[in-house]
Amino acid sequence: MASITLDKITKTYPNDVTAVNGVSLDIRDGEFMIFLGPSGCGKSTTLRMIAGLEAISSGDLLIGGRRVNEVDPADRDIAIVFQNYALYPHMTVARNLAFGLRLRHVEASEIQSRITRVAALLGIEPLLSRKPSQLSGGQRQRVALGRALVREPQAFLLDEPLSNLDATLRASMRTELIKLHNSLGTTIVHVTHDQVEAMTMGERICIMRDGDIVQVGAPMEVYRNPADTFVASFLATPPMNLLPGRIESDGDGLAAVVETCRLPIPAAYREAYASHAGKPVIVGLRPEDFQAVAVGGGRTAPVALHTITTEVLGPEVILVANFASPGGPEVHIRMPRDFRAKTGETVTLHFDLPEIQVFDPGTTRVLARPFLP
């Protein structure tokens, strides 16, 4: 097991395209770290640099405290699981698992016992004599994982390992990976563009965009305190509603004003938002922070919503509506499963004010306010 430290890591390709731009990150020993971002954000390139499959243009990479920039992938003691599994097509499953160990001159009896152990762990014993072409996607995925496990490396690097699986299988493999991490305790770096994977699996999420790290933190921390509008709109489905508005003085307090709707700012946030009084801002409201019933003590504020449509999903209903006025910005709101509204109907819901987020429209950065627990 080992920590992984990235210190101002940059990847510039010969055609002057910068894929990763001075990224610094400390991945703790035994941590389950997620790299999350849209395609082309540099997350896979970063992972490949950690693996040693891409040369590092500048900056330092340390695995277990040792600088490994120029160390061959084979000698970094890491294992990688590729998106398309990259199994050796001409070898049986057993030989696929054994290949890395045989190259390292591990004793045959030791290889056998490790294969037996890993095969039992992943439930692939019946497949050992088959070739990859005779396996289903999920089975190949397990074999690829098994090939990484038998090596017993210091860290696992997973490059979108679940993205080629169907939804059901993906959900069950998510759980299995978490269980695996709990039992092994090995450092895992998992790259994904799927925010559900990121939220459910990681101890910390590192969100990347255009080769930069936008935010690093525990899933709920990032979800509740997004660093900018990109993070706010990337995590969770439906994403945070981002509405153009203003901060205005409201007696001795402040209010966020969107269209005709005034949302009083809780006293704890006044100091943080005071400098933006009278200025345009982006107001962020999570779809799940609306409720049908008002809470006393000024905790909620009423909002008029003009129904466009409702999406009945089963466990919940998504209300799509114009905010505050019939021509207002479109918002998505998550309601309980028995909620119903007709097209054109005006619904009054109550927004949970402490959940409000305000972003600077110029920089798109959040206006720092006291963190929510």
Added chain:
Amino acid sequence: MSQPSTMEAADRRFGWFMSAPGLALLLAVILFPVFWALFTSVHEFTLIAPNFDTFTGIENYAAALGDPAFRHSLGLTAFFVGAVVLIEFAIGFLVALMLNGVERFKPIYYGILLCPLLMNPVIVGLIWRMFLHPSLGIVNYLLTVAGFEPVNWLGSTKMAIWTIIMVDIWHQVSFMIVLLLAGLSSLPKEPYEAARVDGASVFQSFFFITLPLMMPVIIVTLLIRMIFAVKTYDLIYIMTRGGPGVATDLVSYAIYRTAFVSLNIGEASAMSAILLAVILIFTGYLYRYMRTLT
């Protein structure tokens, strides 16, 4: 139930109807000559007495196989095919591996490689006969300029077959390169990365991944090249006429001589049938192998 089957029958009839002209043509120009030759091979048919009056059974076959000259031709052809295919494969695979790593000017390399392949064997033979002329050829001129003894390329019984082999390699090696290169460039890239992380050196990657993954392409390429090499005729006709003596008397040329110099069409047909059988064995194996791939 009956509706689809009648439609199927109608479809089938239409299919036969549409392919009939093509099939008839194939029958006339390929199958008919083959059977005519097989029929000839069991008769005493010579150009002096061109008739089917004397049925001789397997006599022509026995005569051909009993003839030391024909057996020599068969052996020489086997040697020639073996040498040509193996050397071309070795050079071809090496060049293909090198070209596979090249990114820039790929089309230019391809263009240069394909040049010899586009040339007619007769032209190739003529060019090389001039190059290798003992006293007027540029090759011997360059050798003497460099201080070496001139070589009797086509006039020496020891050297002639190797000269033919070299010219054939010059002419056909690009075929190997192009086919093997196509195979190499279609290999998946990911297993190589997995192998790098697994700790494989460049040579281990080659032996444990490239070679096994390339096996189907290699076998198909070797077999096709073998089948073509067995039929080599034009180079011999232009460059040596099977000589000096019988030093380059490959089987195709031997058959030609039997038929049109000795005028013994019957025996030549028997020889052709034997050659056909050998090629069919290769082809059958190739066909079976290619079926196991899919």
